[in-house]
Amino acid sequence: MIFSLEDRHYFNPVSVALFLILTALAASLYLPGIIDPIPAGLIVLLALSISQSVRMARQWEKAVVLRMGKFRGLRGPGLFLIIPVIDWVYRYIDHRIRVTDFKAEQALTKDTVPVNVDAVVYWMVWDAEKAALEVQHYQRAVSYISQTSLRDIIGKHRLSDLLQNRRKISQDLQQILDDFTNPWGITCQSVGIKDIIIPIGLSNAMSKQAQAERERLARIILGTAETEIAEKFSRASKEYQDNPVALQLRGMNMLFEGLKEKGSLVIVPSAALESMNLGAVGGLTALTRTEATAGRGKEKDKPSSPTPPPPQKGGKKTATPSGK
Numbered sequence: 001m002i003f004s005l006e007d008r009h010y011f012n013p014v015s016v017a018l019f020l021i022l023t024a025l026a027a028s029l030y031l032p033g034i035i036d037p038i039p040a041g042l043i044v045l046l047a048l049s050i051s052q053s054v055r056m057a058r059q060w061e062k063a064v065v066l067r068m069g070k071f072r073g074l075r076g077p078g079l080f081l082i083i084p085v086i087d088w089v090y091r092y093i094d095h096r097i098r099v100t101d102f103k104a105e106q107a108l109t110k111d112t113v114p115v116n117v118d119a120v121v122y123w124m125v126w127d128a129e130k131a132a133l134e135v136q137h138y139q140r141a142v143s144y145i146s147q148t149s150l151r152d153i154i155g156k157h158r159l160s161d162l163l164q165n166r167r168k169i170s171q172d173l174q175q176i177l178d179d180f181t182n183p184w185g186i187t188c189q190s191v192g193i194k195d196i197i198i199p200i201g202l203s204n205a206m207s208k209q210a211q212a213e214r215e216r217l218a219r220i221i222l223g224t225a226e227t228e229i230a231e232k233f234s235r236a237s238k239e240y241q242d243n244p245v246a247l248q249l250r251g252m253n254m255l256f257e258g259l260k261e262k263g264s265l266v267i268v269p270s271a272a273l274e275s276m277n278l279g280a281v282g283g284l285t286a287l288t289r290t291e292a293t294a295g296r297g298k299e300k301d302k303p304s305s306p307t308p309p310p311p312q313k314g315g316k317k318t319a320t321p322s323g324k
Contacts, residue, residue, distance in 0.1 A: 014079060015051035022047030052084045057092060062128040064090045074128055093128035097189065100139075102146040107154040109162065116197040117154060117162075119170075121146050121177060122190045130185030138184055142177075146191075149176045159198065166193050 026043035029035045057063045057076025065072040066088045075082075075089075082089065103118045123142055125131045131138050153173050154162065162169065170191045177188040198206075240246055 012054070012056040014056060015054045018054065019047045019051035022050065049084050053081050055080055055082060055089055060096045061092045061094055063092050064128060064132040066090050071129070071133060091132050093125055093131055095125055095128070097122055097124045098139075100143050100146065102143055102150065104147060104150045104154060107151050109154055110156060110158045113159045114199065115154065115159065115162065116195075117150060118194040118197075119146070119150055119173070120192050120194060121174075121188055123177075123181065123186055123188045125185055126187050127185030130183070135184045138186060141184070142181060142186060142188075145180050146177060149173055149180070152176075162196055166196075169193065 023044055026035075026040045026047070029043075030037065030040035055063065055075070056079050059077045061076055063075040063080065065075050065082060067083075067086055072087065076092075100121050100123065101118070102121065103116065105116050106114045107117060108114055121142070125138070135141050150173060153169060153176070157165075157169065170193055174188050174191040177191065181188060240250070
Protein backbone atom coordinates (compact mmCIF):
# COMPACT_ATOMS: atom_id res chain seq x y z
CA MET A 1 0.00 0.00 0.00
CA ILE A 2 1.21 3.45 -0.81
CA PHE A 3 -0.39 5.12 2.20
CA SER A 4 0.55 2.50 4.77
CA LEU A 5 1.73 3.32 8.27
CA GLU A 6 5.14 1.88 7.54
CA ASP A 7 5.55 4.00 4.42
CA ARG A 8 4.73 7.23 6.26
CA HIS A 9 7.33 6.49 8.98
CA TYR A 10 5.28 7.97 11.82
CA PHE A 11 7.48 6.18 14.31
CA ASN A 12 11.23 5.66 14.35
CA PRO A 13 13.64 4.58 17.10
CA VAL A 14 14.82 8.13 17.86
CA SER A 15 11.32 9.63 18.21
CA VAL A 16 10.12 6.72 20.33
CA ALA A 17 13.15 7.04 22.63
CA LEU A 18 12.62 10.79 23.10
CA PHE A 19 8.95 10.30 23.84
CA LEU A 20 9.64 7.60 26.45
CA ILE A 21 12.39 9.64 28.14
CA LEU A 22 10.28 12.79 28.45
CA THR A 23 7.22 10.83 29.58
CA ALA A 24 9.26 9.05 32.25
CA LEU A 25 10.65 12.39 33.38
CA ALA A 26 7.15 13.84 33.73
CA ALA A 27 6.01 10.78 35.68
CA SER A 28 9.04 10.90 37.99
CA LEU A 29 8.31 14.55 38.79
CA TYR A 30 4.56 14.16 39.16
CA LEU A 31 4.38 11.03 41.31
CA PRO A 32 6.49 12.41 44.19
CA GLY A 33 4.44 15.60 44.05
CA ILE A 34 7.22 17.83 42.77
CA ILE A 35 5.06 19.26 40.00
CA ASP A 36 1.34 19.62 39.52
CA PRO A 37 -0.72 17.66 36.97
CA ILE A 38 -0.84 20.56 34.51
CA PRO A 39 2.97 20.92 34.13
CA ALA A 40 3.21 17.14 33.90
CA GLY A 41 0.64 17.13 31.09
CA LEU A 42 2.50 19.89 29.31
CA ILE A 43 5.71 17.85 29.47
CA VAL A 44 3.88 14.87 27.94
CA LEU A 45 2.53 17.08 25.12
CA LEU A 46 6.03 18.46 24.59
CA ALA A 47 7.37 14.91 24.39
CA LEU A 48 4.73 13.99 21.81
CA SER A 49 5.49 17.12 19.77
CA ILE A 50 9.24 16.49 19.78
CA SER A 51 8.79 12.87 18.83
CA GLN A 52 6.67 13.95 15.85
CA SER A 53 9.26 16.53 14.83
CA VAL A 54 12.09 14.02 14.48
CA ARG A 55 11.76 11.97 11.28
CA MET A 56 14.10 9.54 9.62
CA ALA A 57 14.49 8.47 6.00
CA ARG A 58 16.37 5.37 5.01
CA GLN A 59 19.40 5.40 2.73
CA TRP A 60 17.41 4.71 -0.43
CA GLU A 61 14.56 7.14 0.34
CA LYS A 62 13.67 10.78 -0.08
CA ALA A 63 10.97 12.41 2.06
CA VAL A 64 8.58 14.83 0.36
CA VAL A 65 7.80 17.61 2.87
CA LEU A 66 4.76 19.89 2.46
CA ARG A 67 4.28 23.08 4.49
CA MET A 68 0.69 24.25 4.76
CA GLY A 69 -0.13 22.09 1.73
CA LYS A 70 2.67 23.48 -0.49
CA PHE A 71 5.81 21.69 -1.55
CA ARG A 72 8.61 22.58 0.83
CA GLY A 73 11.40 20.32 -0.34
CA LEU A 74 12.99 16.89 -0.14
CA ARG A 75 14.61 15.59 3.02
CA GLY A 76 16.86 12.63 3.79
CA PRO A 77 18.39 10.19 3.92
CA GLY A 78 18.95 10.12 7.68
CA LEU A 79 17.40 12.21 10.47
CA PHE A 80 15.64 15.51 9.77
CA LEU A 81 13.29 17.84 11.64
CA ILE A 82 9.89 19.22 10.71
CA ILE A 83 7.58 21.69 12.41
CA PRO A 84 4.63 19.82 13.91
CA VAL A 85 1.17 20.71 12.60
CA ILE A 86 2.65 23.08 9.98
CA ASP A 87 4.89 20.64 8.11
CA TRP A 88 3.75 17.30 6.81
CA VAL A 89 5.74 14.43 5.29
CA TYR A 90 3.57 13.49 2.34
CA ARG A 91 5.48 10.47 1.07
CA TYR A 92 8.77 8.62 1.18
CA ILE A 93 10.00 7.94 -2.36
CA ASP A 94 12.07 4.81 -2.95
CA HIS A 95 14.99 5.38 -5.35
CA ARG A 96 15.90 1.73 -5.79
CA ILE A 97 15.31 -0.24 -8.99
CA ARG A 98 11.91 -1.91 -8.93
CA VAL A 99 10.50 -4.83 -10.86
CA THR A 100 6.95 -4.93 -12.18
CA ASP A 101 5.40 -7.94 -13.90
CA PHE A 102 2.74 -7.34 -16.52
CA LYS A 103 1.08 -9.37 -19.24
CA ALA A 104 -1.28 -9.16 -22.19
CA GLU A 105 -3.88 -11.92 -22.51
CA GLN A 106 -5.50 -12.85 -25.82
CA ALA A 107 -3.84 -9.95 -27.61
CA LEU A 108 -4.17 -10.05 -31.40
CA THR A 109 -1.06 -9.81 -33.55
CA LYS A 110 -0.94 -8.10 -36.92
CA ASP A 111 -1.91 -11.38 -38.61
CA THR A 112 -4.85 -11.85 -36.14
CA VAL A 113 -3.31 -14.57 -33.98
CA PRO A 114 -4.31 -14.47 -30.27
CA VAL A 115 -1.30 -14.73 -27.99
CA ASN A 116 -0.57 -14.42 -24.27
CA VAL A 117 2.61 -12.49 -23.52
CA ASP A 118 4.29 -12.23 -20.10
CA ALA A 119 6.85 -9.45 -19.61
CA VAL A 120 8.75 -7.63 -16.89
CA VAL A 121 9.98 -4.05 -16.62
CA TYR A 122 12.82 -2.70 -14.46
CA TRP A 123 12.29 0.94 -13.51
CA MET A 124 13.34 3.49 -10.91
CA VAL A 125 12.44 6.98 -9.70
CA TRP A 126 15.12 9.50 -10.60
CA ASP A 127 13.17 12.64 -9.57
CA ALA A 128 11.24 12.25 -6.32
CA GLU A 129 9.58 15.67 -6.67
CA LYS A 130 7.99 14.84 -10.03
CA ALA A 131 7.00 11.36 -8.90
CA ALA A 132 5.18 12.84 -5.89
CA LEU A 133 3.58 15.86 -7.57
CA GLU A 134 2.94 14.82 -11.20
CA VAL A 135 1.23 11.45 -10.70
CA GLN A 136 -0.88 10.16 -7.83
CA HIS A 137 -0.05 6.43 -7.78
CA TYR A 138 3.09 6.12 -9.88
CA GLN A 139 3.51 2.38 -9.21
CA ARG A 140 0.05 1.61 -10.52
CA ALA A 141 0.54 4.04 -13.41
CA VAL A 142 3.72 2.24 -14.52
CA SER A 143 1.93 -1.13 -14.44
CA TYR A 144 -1.06 0.10 -16.45
CA ILE A 145 0.97 1.96 -19.07
CA SER A 146 3.17 -1.14 -19.49
CA GLN A 147 0.17 -3.37 -20.21
CA THR A 148 -1.30 -0.88 -22.67
CA SER A 149 1.99 -0.39 -24.51
CA LEU A 150 2.54 -4.14 -24.70
CA ARG A 151 -0.85 -4.66 -26.36
CA ASP A 152 -0.15 -1.86 -28.81
CA ILE A 153 3.22 -3.25 -29.83
CA ILE A 154 1.81 -6.78 -30.22
CA GLY A 155 -0.81 -5.46 -32.64
CA LYS A 156 1.93 -3.90 -34.80
CA HIS A 157 3.93 -7.11 -35.31
CA ARG A 158 3.27 -10.49 -36.83
CA LEU A 159 3.59 -13.68 -34.82
CA SER A 160 6.86 -14.60 -36.54
CA ASP A 161 8.34 -11.23 -35.56
CA LEU A 162 7.32 -11.74 -31.92
CA LEU A 163 8.98 -15.15 -31.83
CA GLN A 164 12.17 -14.19 -33.66
CA ASN A 165 12.83 -10.56 -32.65
CA ARG A 166 12.21 -10.50 -28.91
CA ARG A 167 15.19 -8.29 -28.18
CA LYS A 168 14.20 -5.62 -30.69
CA ILE A 169 10.60 -5.63 -29.49
CA SER A 170 11.78 -5.28 -25.89
CA GLN A 171 13.92 -2.30 -26.84
CA ASP A 172 11.03 -0.65 -28.67
CA LEU A 173 8.76 -1.22 -25.69
CA GLN A 174 11.35 0.25 -23.33
CA GLN A 175 11.57 3.38 -25.50
CA ILE A 176 7.78 3.75 -25.48
CA LEU A 177 7.61 3.41 -21.69
CA ASP A 178 10.44 5.91 -21.26
CA ASP A 179 8.54 8.49 -23.30
CA PHE A 180 5.51 8.06 -21.05
CA THR A 181 7.23 7.91 -17.66
CA ASN A 182 10.00 10.52 -18.03
CA PRO A 183 7.60 13.42 -17.27
CA TRP A 184 6.79 11.62 -14.01
CA GLY A 185 10.44 11.48 -12.94
CA ILE A 186 10.62 7.75 -13.69
CA THR A 187 12.91 5.92 -16.09
CA CYS A 188 12.50 2.38 -17.45
CA GLN A 189 15.91 0.79 -17.60
CA SER A 190 15.05 -2.54 -19.18
CA VAL A 191 12.09 -4.53 -20.47
CA GLY A 192 12.13 -8.28 -20.95
CA ILE A 193 9.62 -10.62 -22.58
CA LYS A 194 9.48 -13.74 -20.44
CA ASP A 195 7.10 -15.95 -22.41
CA ILE A 196 4.90 -15.97 -25.50
CA ILE A 197 2.06 -18.51 -25.37
CA ILE A 198 0.23 -19.35 -28.60
CA PRO A 199 -2.90 -21.53 -29.03
CA ILE A 200 -2.37 -25.31 -28.94
CA GLY A 201 -3.86 -25.87 -32.38
CA LEU A 202 -1.58 -23.30 -33.94
CA SER A 203 1.40 -24.76 -32.09
CA ASN A 204 0.69 -28.22 -33.56
CA ALA A 205 0.30 -26.76 -37.04
CA MET A 206 3.61 -24.90 -36.72
CA SER A 207 5.30 -28.09 -35.54
CA LYS A 208 4.03 -30.00 -38.60
CA GLN A 209 5.12 -27.17 -40.86
CA ALA A 210 8.62 -27.22 -39.36
CA GLN A 211 8.81 -31.00 -39.77
CA ALA A 212 7.72 -30.75 -43.40
CA GLU A 213 10.32 -28.06 -44.00
CA ARG A 214 13.05 -30.27 -42.54
CA GLU A 215 11.98 -33.18 -44.75
CA ARG A 216 12.02 -30.91 -47.80
CA LEU A 217 15.55 -29.76 -46.99
CA ALA A 218 16.66 -33.38 -46.47
CA ARG A 219 15.31 -34.34 -49.89
CA ILE A 220 16.99 -31.36 -51.51
CA ILE A 221 20.31 -32.33 -49.93
CA LEU A 222 19.86 -35.94 -51.08
CA GLY A 223 19.04 -34.82 -54.63
CA THR A 224 22.09 -32.56 -54.68
CA ALA A 225 24.26 -35.47 -53.55
CA GLU A 226 22.82 -37.70 -56.30
CA THR A 227 23.54 -35.02 -58.88
CA GLU A 228 27.14 -34.73 -57.74
CA ILE A 229 27.55 -38.52 -57.80
CA ALA A 230 26.13 -38.67 -61.33
CA GLU A 231 28.59 -36.00 -62.45
CA LYS A 232 31.48 -37.97 -60.94
CA PHE A 233 30.32 -41.17 -62.67
CA SER A 234 30.02 -39.29 -65.96
CA ARG A 235 33.62 -38.12 -65.70
CA ALA A 236 34.78 -41.62 -64.72
CA SER A 237 33.00 -43.16 -67.72
CA LYS A 238 34.84 -40.82 -70.06
CA GLU A 239 38.15 -41.86 -68.50
CA TYR A 240 37.29 -45.56 -68.78
CA GLN A 241 36.10 -45.15 -72.37
CA ASP A 242 39.51 -43.94 -73.47
CA ASN A 243 41.43 -46.44 -71.30
CA PRO A 244 40.00 -50.01 -71.37
CA VAL A 245 42.89 -51.33 -69.24
CA ALA A 246 41.84 -49.07 -66.38
CA LEU A 247 38.28 -50.37 -66.72
CA GLN A 248 39.51 -53.96 -66.52
CA LEU A 249 41.63 -53.22 -63.45
CA ARG A 250 38.65 -51.54 -61.81
CA GLY A 251 36.46 -54.57 -62.47
CA MET A 252 39.09 -56.92 -61.06
CA ASN A 253 39.38 -54.78 -57.97
CA MET A 254 35.60 -54.81 -57.45
CA LEU A 255 35.54 -58.59 -57.80
CA PHE A 256 38.44 -58.98 -55.37
CA GLU A 257 36.74 -56.78 -52.80
CA GLY A 258 33.57 -58.87 -53.10
CA LEU A 259 35.39 -62.20 -52.73
CA LYS A 260 37.35 -61.14 -49.65
CA GLU A 261 34.35 -61.69 -47.37
CA LYS A 262 33.90 -65.25 -46.14
CA GLY A 263 30.93 -67.07 -47.55
CA SER A 264 30.14 -64.26 -49.99
CA LEU A 265 28.42 -64.92 -53.27
CA VAL A 266 29.14 -62.63 -56.21
CA ILE A 267 26.98 -62.73 -59.32
CA VAL A 268 28.71 -61.17 -62.32
CA PRO A 269 27.07 -60.83 -65.75
CA SER A 270 28.64 -62.98 -68.44
CA ALA A 271 29.08 -59.95 -70.67
CA ALA A 272 31.23 -58.33 -67.98
CA LEU A 273 33.31 -61.50 -67.65
CA GLU A 274 33.95 -61.62 -71.39
CA SER A 275 34.67 -57.90 -71.79
CA MET A 276 37.03 -57.62 -68.84
CA ASN A 277 38.44 -61.20 -68.96
CA LEU A 278 37.23 -61.79 -65.42
CA GLY A 279 36.35 -65.43 -66.00
CA ALA A 280 39.96 -66.55 -65.73
CA VAL A 281 40.50 -64.50 -62.63
CA GLY A 282 37.38 -65.92 -61.00
CA GLY A 283 38.41 -69.46 -61.92
CA LEU A 284 41.89 -69.02 -60.49
CA THR A 285 40.45 -67.62 -57.30
CA ALA A 286 38.02 -70.52 -56.95
CA LEU A 287 40.78 -73.06 -57.70
CA THR A 288 43.03 -71.53 -55.07
CA ARG A 289 40.27 -71.71 -52.48
CA THR A 290 39.50 -75.38 -53.43
CA GLU A 291 43.14 -76.40 -53.09
CA ALA A 292 43.43 -74.67 -49.73
CA THR A 293 40.31 -76.44 -48.46
CA ALA A 294 41.55 -79.85 -49.68
CA GLY A 295 44.93 -79.34 -48.00
CA ARG A 296 43.28 -78.60 -44.67
CA GLY A 297 41.12 -81.79 -45.05
CA LYS A 298 44.17 -84.03 -45.63
CA GLU A 299 45.88 -82.69 -42.55
CA LYS A 300 42.82 -83.57 -40.45
CA ASP A 301 42.60 -87.18 -41.90
CA LYS A 302 46.33 -88.04 -41.31
CA PRO A 303 46.65 -90.57 -38.35
CA SER A 304 48.63 -89.47 -35.38
CA SER A 305 51.63 -91.53 -33.99
CA PRO A 306 50.90 -93.66 -30.86
CA THR A 307 52.06 -92.30 -27.58
CA PRO A 308 54.52 -94.60 -25.67
CA PRO A 309 53.29 -95.75 -22.26
CA PRO A 310 54.92 -94.22 -19.21
CA PRO A 311 57.73 -96.17 -17.47
CA GLN A 312 56.77 -98.32 -14.45
CA LYS A 313 58.16 -97.85 -10.99
CA GLY A 314 60.90 -100.11 -9.59
CA GLY A 315 63.31 -99.77 -12.48
CA LYS A 316 61.60 -102.47 -14.56
CA LYS A 317 61.30 -101.97 -18.21
CA THR A 318 58.24 -102.95 -20.07
CA ALA A 319 58.95 -104.87 -23.18
CA THR A 320 57.39 -103.62 -26.32
CA PRO A 321 55.76 -106.14 -28.57
CA SER A 322 57.87 -107.09 -31.54
CA GLY A 323 58.19 -109.79 -34.05
CA LYS A 324 61.22 -111.38 -32.42
